[in-house]
Amino acid sequence: MKYDTIIIGGGIAGLQTAIQLSRCLRKVIVVDLPGGRSSVAKGYRNILGHPDRISGETLRQVGMKQAKQYGAVFKEEEVIKVVPCEAKGFQVWMKEEEAPLHAHTLVMATGIRDPFPDFPGVRECLGTSVFLCPDCDGYESVNTYTAIIGEGQHALKMTRDLSYFTPRMLVINHTGSNLTPAQVAELPILPIWMTASSR
Numbered sequence: 001m002k003y004d005t006i007i008i009g010g011g012i013a014g015l016q017t018a019i020q021l022s023r024c025l026r027k028v029i030v031v032d033l034p035g036g037r038s039s040v041a042k043g044y045r046n047i048l049g050h051p052d053r054i055s056g057e058t059l060r061q062v063g064m065k066q067a068k069q070y071g072a073v074f075k076e077e078e079v080i081k082v083v084p085c086e087a088k089g090f091q092v093w094m095k096e097e098e099a100p101l102h103a104h105t106l107v108m109a110t111g112i113r114d115p116f117p118d119f120p121g122v123r124e125c126l127g128t129s130v131f132l133c134p135d136c137d138g139y140e141s142v143n144t145y146t147a148i149i150g151e152g153q154h155a156l157k158m159t160r161d162l163s164y165f166t167p168r169m170l171v172i173n174h175t176g177s178n179l180t181p182a183q184v185a186e187l188p189i190l191p192i193w194m195t196a197s198s199r
Contacts, residue, residue, distance in 0.1 A: 002027075004021070005106070006101055006107070007021075007028065007029070007109055008092070008106070008107070009032060009110040009111055010032025010109075011060070011109060012038050014030055014107070015060065015066075015067055018063075019063065019067045019072070022070035029072070029073040029101060029103075030067070030072060031077050032077075033077065036110075036111045036113050037111055038056035038060060041055065041056040042055045042057075042128060043126075044136060045140075046139075055127065077095065077096060079093070079094055080095050082106065083100070088104060089104045090106045114132055117174050134161040134162055138162055138164065139165065141166045142165050143165075145168045146169050146170070148170070152173045152175065155171050155173055156179070156183060159171055160186075
């Protein structure tokens with residue numbers, strides 16, 4: 001079947017796109033492999049109309065229902081290849097399907113899938129006391145003691161981003177990746193620096 005638009009990614013951005021295009025009477029399909037950031041976040045506080053928190057999963061369910069009302073189609077699949085057609089449009093190949101989808105246009109809304117540290121309880125705390133995005137959730141750390149857990153380079157960047165909200169940070173390089181003294185010196189704070197092997 002040929003669609004006007006294939007949207008790869010069914011998070012908040014993909015769903016908003018599906019709603020808008022479907023309301024413009026476009027034939028739309030959303031291909032999504034669950035597990036992205038919005039599906040695990042339990043408490044967005046930066047969404048219009050939800051100052052007291054709303055989970056990413058709730059947003060996704062409501063958005064999917066709204067998009068379906070206007071005719072959007074959803075497929076839970078993994079996209080493995082996108083091929084431009086000689087004629088106008090694209091072919092989108094999926095892992096478990098033999099035939100590709102066809103569309104005039106393509107929207108990439110794949111978002112982010114976070115590599116969580118492997119310790120008990122982290123997923124249960126997402127959106128309440130554990131946060132992923134300095135843009136969405138940096139406000140939650142204003143002038144509070146905040147632990148940053150990440151791979152070396154990522155932890156450095158997160159520390160720089162969060163220094164806008166708080167100077168009180170403990171940086172945990174949980175992978176133990178090597179960082180040069182010059183890289184550590186770039187930190188906007190005097191850190192307590194720990195690695196996975198620290199005692």
